[in-house]
Amino acid sequence: MDEEYDAIVLGTGLKECIISGMLSVSGKKVLHIDRNNYYGGESASLTPLEQLYEKFHGAGAKPQPEMGRGRDWNVDLIPKFLMANGPLVKLLIHTGVTRYLEFKSIEASFVVKGGKIYKVPADEMEALATSLMGMFEKRRFKKFLVWVQQFDEAKEDTWQGLDPHNDTMQKVYEKFGLDENTADFTGHALALYRDDEHKNQPFAPAVEKIRLYSDSLARYGKSPYLYPLYGLGELPQGFARLSAIYGGTYMLDKPVDEIVIENGKAIGVKCGEEIVRGKQIYCDPSYAKERVKKTGQVVRAICLLNHPIPNTNDAQSCQIIIPQKQVGRHYDIYISCCSNTNMVTPKGWYLAMVSTTVETSNPEAEVLPGLQLLGPIAEKFIQISDVYEPTDMGAESQIFVSRSYDATTHFETTCKDVLDLFQRGTTKEFDFTNITHLSLNDNE
């Protein structure tokens, strides 16, 4: 540990692992440290189940015997799915990390309307059969979707009289004669907005998001989402291996006392008595508390069930969105459910996670509308996490802090943050041609 590293990465969350991989691939000498004895930090999948109990209920807490073998559980701390056509999937494929992982499609996506669960139509047949909207509304909605598919911001003739720079999404809904229910459904279950802000913004980003949804849906089947076998914790580990095979050094279970600063610039990190020198520091907010500010909170309820979620047609994995308006909130409530089919539970057990952005002083009550949809809950763990964003962009200090994981259900914002971090740290865009290990040829 006497040598100097080009970059020291603190924390093995997904973002830090992707950054570490990108830096190593770019020829940087990387040291990657985590204070925990497992990979993933905030984005870990805890296993065995005992680890989850100990985290929430303290040392010695034990799951009930009927919950099966602890090792069969992989419990995510943050619920997210991958959009099949989204940026993270592209990143996984281009970096070859897909060779370490296996994915499954999430079986179905649902939306709540008037207290009832409706399937988000995944194909033409379902769209015609759905009771989510009336006969005439369906036709108008279809017209809208056709327009979305062909819309191109660069070509004015595809705009059909709408101006992407000035007209709002609300105006688009009005032009196509879509009622409030459909607008609600489109904005929250397809574009995956968490609130209604987007209705008053220029419409182009919203149209992009709807297209991402339908392109992802088209890719593999019944839902636009993919999920890695054994849980999301596999993702950071995949990128950690990528970093390691390009020379990155890994140390878990290593407490980090502080980032050492000289003349306003980071020169390394202090671990106990020793100081490891590094030119740059990349870390998650928990390693640089004085360089971030709190911007909000997310509440997540991890629920262990011994049955599928009721009214989901016994889906082995699914997502349910409760649009904010349905429950008189500002932000949507998300439910995600996975099971043995995703290798995250023993047979017969289900993991459901209810999450939302905190907007009152009683966060636990805020997830209640979601919990009520789950049926009997065998065990429930509530966690309230602060969401941080960096106040120091790192230009001077060379400390680059990632943002906390937000309440969105997919990784679009995650990838954006990572690419932003990389660009800030290296002042370059990532060059995928640096990746050589995919050729199966030794370089010797």
Add this chain to the structure above:
Amino acid sequence: MSEHHVNIPAPQFSTYATVIDPPKQVTATHPDEMVIYNIMNSSTPVRVPYPTSAPPAIPPPALITRTSEPSAPKKMALAPSSNRNYKQKRTFKVIIVGNAAVGKTCLSFRFCCGRFPEHTEATIGVDFRERSCVIENELLRVQLWDTAGQERYRQSIVAHYYRNVNAVVFVYDVTCRESFNDLSLWIKECEKHGLVGDSEVPRILIGNKCDVECATKVSTDEAQMFADRNNMALFETSVKAASEADHVESIFLTLLHKLQQSKPMHVQSQDERQQKEQERLILKANQTENVEEEGFCC
């Protein structure tokens, strides 16, 4: 109905050869494809090519083998010929574990390239080495996975390294007592990830650097006793010495034959597979208990 298709393009499942292997070998081996379980056909794995602007050509198996490497002095046994059709193709994932600097990378290099690497500094950008062989008209591809240096600080090897593994090669340095003592920790680590010493996942033990003279050598008797207790075959060799090259080759072939026999020749049905999985889980649970009762030696 002309506008209907816009939202619902046809599924893209049938565009690439379906994998006929048992479910263990469905890790994507090519960067431009992802293994996706088609939920509509239950769990039949299907490889879906990912459309990119410039899809690289998939190299035929013959190109992946090392036989054509100009500097390879060794003949490679059982090398496949390029213009034959094999009745079956299987891919095996073999992991190499052991302390740092016992010669894991050199071993995999010797196995797959038939020689000792000229540069011994940390290998960059190598995920696994692969060698193809033919036994009884069946093409076997053996992927030897390296730890990528993540063993230097214990507990830092990623979990997926231990997944879908068909055989484990434990390596120690005969001149380094510590690397031998730590083997029991490596066995524990493997067991933590479900790799117990049953016949389903063959394990072999290799004592490397036997050509180096050293007063505190780990004796063959001691190593043999350890190997017997843990249901492993022991080999002492030197990956570096050219005189041992044939020996290394024969170790590899031993492993290859074990692998070849480790799987039934027919493709299992879904029910068979599940039942077998279930049996194995029970077996594993029992064995794990036994191991814990015994404690570990050394």
